[in-house]
Amino acid sequence: MSAQHSTLRARRRAQTQRTIQAHAIRLFSERGYDATTMNDVAEAAGVSPMTLYRHFPTKEDLVLIDQHGELIAERIAASPPGQPLARRIGGALVAAAAALAGDDVPAERRTLLVRLQLMISTPALRARHLDNQYALQRAIIDALGDEAAGPDQAFQAQAAAGACLAALHTALVRWAEDEGRADLPALIAKALAAVFGDDTIGRPPIVPAAYRRSPGRRRG
Template structure:
């Protein structure tokens, strides 16, 4: 019973976040990123500017914030420890992409296009890759307690994220044609050859 209010609160928070971000991305697409203010987003979402900032501390966060890091980290943690790191990490990234594109993937496509076309977002997007890289290493838990293993995991994650980024850019510039998880798998094959993670 104690968990219910917390869960309900988290659900409300997630829903408010989703509504704000949906309106923000729509306005950025319609008016341009620089032509849209946080006040515009707040008005469209029916909340105060303070509420927007509570959920998204910076304007860039309105586009870049998502729940992909924990999702990928959980999937990496659930993989068998004996597999090569590139397989574990790459497989988790492909599975996460499949979850993100299930149903309507236009929102993801709009976000990616904004990231590619807006200089401030491009810079922060690279920061997000660093955060995701660390989340992946952290997802390995005690396995990455050894500095050498943590280093190898960070290298594998960085290589996988670079290949995935190339696939994301292609998918966005081609108007979302094709299956994004398949394209990411192709990018891994191009980067790693026979060592590439294979789709499940």
Template sequence: MQLFTRRGYDTVTVADVAEAAGVSAMTVYRHFPTKEDLVLMEQPAQVIAELVAASPATDPLVRRVGGALVDAAAVLTGGQGAEPAVDEPFLLDCLRLMTSTPALRARHLDSQYALQQAIVGALAIDTADPDAQFGAQAATGACLAAMHTALTHWAEGNGKTGLPELIARALAATFGGAATHS
């Protein structure tokens, strides 16, 4: 991450990353199939899907998804007194690179689509009901758009406001109280 932020994402090669890490380029590719994978994290998708699956099925979709996004941000950043899963300056650097680098923005869009599908799957909506599937996809997409806005604002503000709080605020601006835990 230091190489990318210091020299620019596009100028750093995987060989540069491997040299800085003291490993071969093949070792880097074994763990990170593409250069974009060095910056974008897939770990939150699993955490979010698990939180959605554990949410009460009787809650509105946007509350299930929105609550999971806020809770996952708390797990990731150490909100609510928990030990952070990721170093906050590292996460801020990743977000800044993602928003400023076209290749990473495109890859982020792909990962957002995969996250949306994972969340819809975790909601366990009746797959025989196309309207229910469409509603789940729309609600999830709107929640993810609110989260993206919060992530961008968080990175621009250098993490001064807690990420879970910003996501909750973005969800409240989008849905009112329907997307947050009561």
């Protein structure tokens, strides 16, 4: 298979996932998470149950699976090496939030808000969310490359990533509890400053045009 066909296939898969997930989030919001079945989601999305399970093996995945980790990792990998780890990681988290929850993408902003509220209120999702945090921490460390290569560097990277993600989680919970009225990137920056100091982020990160929408819509 050519690279072009492979890329097209990946984009179609990402689009299918977004469509299914959007219907799932809508049903969870309208009917409640426990009252909505996988068959309900498949029917609403216009796909077969087999297709649904191929993209989302479990009901929890309908809420938890996303491509935000890829966006964050790419932002970190593109940031200048040699900066404090908290600045590289924190800057990527703030920039990703600006791309995913900006005023120019109200539907995606609403979906993110409902997903977060579901994660906060549903015990099964809260437990699985910890797995997602670990996977995101691993992706962050991999994106740091040589700066996390040795045992000591890897330990420092793990500590920095863990602290940044804890600050992120605190900001996301506050944002969800406030019904998304606050400025999410500013809230994340405030949480990071509470942990690392006011100069954690430095200048506001610039969000490239290719990332001002969801990761699956990156312009080629």
